[in-house]
Amino acid sequence: MARVLSEETLSSIKDATTRYPNNLAAMLPALHAVQSQLGHINADAELDVAEALDVPLTRVREVVTFYTMFYDKPIGKHKVKICRNLACRLRGADRIMAKAKEHLGIDFGETTADGLVTLETDECLASCGTGPMLWYNDTFVENLTEEKLEKFLGELS
Numbered sequence: 001m002a003r004v005l006s007e008e009t010l011s012s013i014k015d016a017t018t019r020y021p022n023n024l025a026a027m028l029p030a031l032h033a034v035q036s037q038l039g040h041i042n043a044d045a046e047l048d049v050a051e052a053l054d055v056p057l058t059r060v061r062e063v064v065t066f067y068t069m070f071y072d073k074p075i076g077k078h079k080v081k082i083c084r085n086l087a088c089r090l091r092g093a094d095r096i097m098a099k100a101k102e103h104l105g106i107d108f109g110e111t112t113a114d115g116l117v118t119l120e121t122d123e124c125l126a127s128c129g130t131g132p133m134l135w136y137n138d139t140f141v142e143n144l145t146e147e148k149l150e151k152f153l154g155e156l157s
């Protein structure tokens with residue numbers, strides 16, 4: 001009996017198991033389905049996934065905690081990741097990261113008090129020629145300046 005997962009999510013997990021050679025291999029699509037439903041993957045959801053895939057809970061937990069794309073606690077409505085890798089830093093990412101923290105009043109890895117924005121850094125986001133850049137809800141914002149960043153963050157709130 002599922003604790004927190006919807007019938008739709010459980011159905012999606014079951015479907016994933018038919019597309020992979022074994023249930024462990026279906027772990028990533030299963031966890032994406034859970035995060036799509038809940039926004040994060042909490043302890044009850046991990047138990048549901050373990051049951052749905054018929055795998056030990058520790059196997060679920062190790063995947064959730066290994067990948068930075070999975071969250072085991074609630075995060076903000078908007079995820080903003082700023083690239084901290086070399087090409088972006090050579091083009092001014094340090095100033096952009098400092099401005100983002102100042103504008104939002106939070107550090108990296110934190111969420112604004114209103115629950116609107118979670119701020120993170122990430123390694124190369126594969127847009128090195130247009131850095132500094134950030135990733136936001138599956139979209140790139142490129143060639144950032146401090147002014148462009150402030151306008152972008154202002155539009156989120």
Ligand code: FES
Binds near residue numbers: 086125128129131
């Ligand atoms: S170094 Fe920033 S996108 Fe590649």
